Amino acid sequence: MTNRLTTRFAELTAYNRAGFVAYMMAGDGDSQGLLNALPAAGADVIELGMPFTDPMADGPSIQASALRALEAGMTLKGTLAQAAEFRKRDTETPLVLMGYANPIFSMGWEAFAKAAAKAGVDGLICVDVPPEEDNELRTALTKQGIALIRLATPTTDDDRLATVVANTAGFVYYVSTTGVTGAGTGVVTEVGAAVDRVKAASGLPVAVGFGVREPEQAEAIAKRADAVVVGSAIVDAMHEGGIDGATGLVKRLASAVHAARR
Amino acid sequence: MSETASADTRPNALSAWPDIDGRFGDFGGRFVAETLMPNILELEKAYEAAKADPGFKAEMDLFLTDYVGKPSPIYFAERLTEAFGGAKIWLKRDELNHTGSHKINNCLGQVLLAKRMGKTRIIAETGAGQHGVATATVAARFGIPCTVFMGATDVERQAPNVFRMKLLGAEVIPVTSGTGTLKDAMNEALRDWVTNVSDTFYVIGTVAGPHPYPAMVRDFQSIIGREARAQMMDRLGRLPDACVACIGGGSNAMGLFHPFIEDEEVRLIGVEAAGHGVETGKHAASLKGGRPGILHGNKTYLLQDDDGQIIDAHSISAGLDYPGIGPEHAFLHDMKRAEYVSATDEEAMEMFQLCTKLEGIIPALEPSHALARVRDLAKELGPDGVILMNMCGRGDKDVPQVARMLGVEL
Ligand SMILES: Cc1ncc(COP(=O)(O)O)c(C=O)c1O
Numbered sequence: 001m002t003n004r005l006t007t008r009f010a011e012l013t014a015y016n017r018a019g020f021v022a023y024m025m026a027g028d029g030d031s032q033g034l035l036n037a038l039p040a041a042g043a044d045v046i047e048l049g050m051p052f053t054d055p056m057a058d059g060p061s062i063q064a065s066a067l068r069a070l071e072a073g074m075t076l077k078g079t080l081a082q083a084a085e086f087r088k089r090d091t092e093t094p095l096v097l098m099g100y101a102n103p104i105f106s107m108g109w110e111a112f113a114k115a116a117a118k119a120g121v122d123g124l125i126c127v128d129v130p131p132e133e134d135n136e137l138r139t140a141l142t143k144q145g146i147a148l149i150r151l152a153t154p155t156t157d158d159d160r161l162a163t164v165v166a167n168t169a170g171f172v173y174y175v176s177t178t179g180v181t182g183a184g185t186g187v188v189t190e191v192g193a194a195v196d197r198v199k200a201a202s203g204l205p206v207a208v209g210f211g212v213r214e215p216e217q218a219e220a221i222a223k224r225a226d227a228v229v230v231g232s233a234i235v236d237a238m239h240e241g242g243i244d245g246a247t248g249l250v251k252r253l254a255s256a257v258h259a260a261r262r
Numbered sequence: 263m264s265e266t267a268s269a270d271t272r273p274n275a276l277s278a279w280p281d282i283d284g285r286f287g288d289f290g291g292r293f294v295a296e297t298l299m300p301n302i303l304e305l306e307k308a309y310e311a312a313k314a315d316p317g318f319k320a321e322m323d324l325f326l327t328d329y330v331g332k333p334s335p336i337y338f339a340e341r342l343t344e345a346f347g348g349a350k351i352w353l354k355r356d357e358l359n360h361t362g363s364h365k366i367n368n369c370l371g372q373v374l375l376a377k378r379m380g381k382t383r384i385i386a387e388t389g390a391g392q393h394g395v396a397t398a399t400v401a402a403r404f405g406i407p408c409t410v411f412m413g414a415t416d417v418e419r420q421a422p423n424v425f426r427m428k429l430l431g432a433e434v435i436p437v438t439s440g441t442g443t444l445k446d447a448m449n450e451a452l453r454d455w456v457t458n459v460s461d462t463f464y465v466i467g468t469v470a471g472p473h474p475y476p477a478m479v480r481d482f483q484s485i486i487g488r489e490a491r492a493q494m495m496d497r498l499g500r501l502p503d504a505c506v507a508c509i510g511g512g513s514n515a516m517g518l519f520h521p522f523i524e525d526e527e528v529r530l531i532g533v534e535a536a537g538h539g540v541e542t543g544k545h546a547a548s549l550k551g552g553r554p555g556i557l558h559g560n561k562t563y564l565l566q567d568d569d570g571q572i573i574d575a576h577s578i579s580a581g582l583d584y585p586g587i588g589p590e591h592a593f594l595h596d597m598k599r600a601e602y603v604s605a606t607d608e609e610a611m612e613m614f615q616l617c618t619k620l621e622g623i624i625p626a627l628e629p630s631h632a633l634a635r636v637r638d639l640a641k642e643l644g645p646d647g648v649i650l651m652n653m654c655g656r657g658d659k660d661v662p663q664v665a666r667m668l669g670v671e672l
Contacts, residue, residue, distance in 0.1 A: 052570075052571065053440065053571045053572040054440065054445065054446075054449050054557060054558075054572050055449075056295065056449050056452045056453065056456075056558070057295040057297075057452075057453070057456060058453075059453075060439075063439055067440075070571060075569040076569055076570065077569075100556075101293055101556040102555045102556045102557060102564070102566065102570040102571075102572070103569055103570035103571065104570070105555060105556050105561075105570065106555060106566065106568075106569065106570025107570065127295050128293045128294055128295060128556065128559075129293060129556075130292060130293070130294060130295075130296055130299050132283070132291075132292055132299070133291050133292060133293055150296070151295070151296040151297075152296065153295075153296050153297040154297075155296075155297050155298075155299075155300045155301070155459055155460075156296065156299075156300065157300065160299065160300055164296065175296070175297065178297050178456060178457055178458075178459050178460075179297075179456060179457040180453045180456060180457065183457065
């Protein structure tokens with residue numbers, strides 16, 4: 001499957017550069033404004049959070065952000081509308097939706113996949129749908145050329161890794177610690193070894209996230225991983241400092257990541 | 263449908279589910295974050311091994327009799343029968359269990375399993391606090407540190423149980439995220455588990471969560487129905503016309519129903535909490551007022567809006583205040599093997615007082631819901647009928663709340 005994700009990671013590899021993946025929550029503040037501004041601030045890939053009432057794998061920052069977004073009236077349809085609006089202005093930056101199963105299931109796996117494709121979405125991370133349960137969702141997405149991106153974690157041993165990377169596409173998201181989003185990062189050397197393992201098993205680029213907040217951490221991880229994901233810190237910066245606060249942080253993080261291998 | 267369960271791996275008896283994928287028909291499954299998948303698969307293996315081990319069963323049985331006080335009796339509620347003016351009402355007295363509810367049947371099983379698996383820390387979620395108390399009790403008995411997550415709203419309305427848990431040595435963490443009730447406590451317990459995967463055992467308190475929990479909790483709770491079925495045969499020489507139980511997540515109901523599933527002549531009736539009334543939107547009746555969705559590890563009926571966002575449940579009873587229901591109930595509902603009805607806050611309050619006055623049994627607010635539908639059913643079945651209701655908990659924990667509602671200062 002070739003889509004914007006494949007192209008973007010190929011470009012990054014060609015420049016021997018790690019990528020910066022920025023996560024933000026749809027509907028929390030002027031999210032359309034932030035979404036539109038992220039590529040210029042240095043985001044190579046964007047993860048757009050779909051708010052859910054019961055975000056079981058998220059820490060306090062993203063939980064609170066999701067509740068604010070829902071309170072402000074955001075829905076899955078609204079999130080897809082923001083993606084479509086973004087895609088009108090930017091035809092190159094890969095856009096990945098991230099969230100939980102129920103709103104998607106409620107819309108219908110197929111209907112969601114079609115609507116997401118129409119909105120110019122390139123990938124989906126569905127936190128609570130593991131490989132054992134994703135057959136219908138994956139089939140629906142594949143038909144529309146959307147990559148189902150899986151998570152590998154420190155608890156994913158070699159046996160399980162084979163299951164996790166089978167039928168996956170785009171990139172693999174390596175969750176650097178056991179824990180919720182926003183908790184501390186793992187030890188960088190261990191993360192490096194895990195990245196190599198996941199890369200070898202999947203043949204796909206590996207992005208590392210969960211708990212990265214500071215440019216220094218991002219830079220250290222970028223020496224070993226294909227991309228670094230930052231979520232909670234951006235969500236907090238957006239909440240506290242609006243679009244300028246969030247893009248300011250993204251610029252610092254992205255330049256640290258982009259400079260890591262120089 | 264999952265791809266691995268081919269037609270010939272599907273159980274053909276209704277009582278033989280789940281299939282190998284942890285599905286009850288289309289419900290159930292394992293919808294958890296990847297971090298937890300290895301744990302859940304490990305748990306499934308460990309549980310299968312324990313089930314096959316006579317040593318595990320012997321240890322369970324010993325503690326069930328000497329510590330929990332099993333078997334609990336069945337009791338002919340003569341004065342309620344008279345008051346309702348119809349079928350004979352028999353109560354399965356699981357409120358007489360140690361700690362005052364059916365919850366300990368399951369906690370004992372899971373904590374013994376945790377011990378077998380070498381886990382050194384126990385976590386649990388709780389609504390009414392009964393599951394928290396039961397877990398803290400068994401954890402105390404086996405010397406395993408225990409942390410209980412409880413919605414901040416529930417901490418307030420179930421204060422006596424919070425203090426009991428603390429006396430038992432458990433750490434009680436009030437959960438303020440979301441609406442501070444049972445579903446939020448479960449989210450927080452799952453977050454803790456994702457963080458402390460290697461040493462921690464999560465004791466889920468009802469027939470919900472990812473596979474193998476719904477099947478495992480049902481198995482541990484099935485002692486209710488197994489005992490009651492044998493006791494009915496022994497005392498009356500017949501099976502009841504109907505088994506009735508209240509439903510929060512559905513563990514006491516599933517425990518009562520399961521041994522009767524193949525007895526086609528026995529009606530199985532689950533009573534959900536209707537709160538202010540199902541038509542008001544302020545209720546906890548997932549089957550009556552919800553539709554299928556995915557939450558807390560399984561596919562089942564959920565209270566949700568058009569966007570698939572979870573709607574808060576409402577019930578006077580903290581133990582029923584949950585926007586979902588165990589996947590096996592969703593299955594029995596769709597297969598029409600069990601019937602699901604509901605009772606309001608007001609009806610539960612009325613039954614709480616009536617049962618106390620007539621039988622000298624203070625029921626928990628949860629089974630008080632079941633009593634309201636037993637009243638109707640008694641009339642429907644008439645004097646020849648026999649109803650077996652699970653008195654799944656005693657109401658001591660609810661006394662302060664009921665007093666408050668009746669405007670009495672303690
Ligand atoms: C006495 C009692 N009954 C019923 C319930 C509801 O749970 P379930 O439906 O799993 O039996 C609770 C839960 O706290 C309870 O304490």
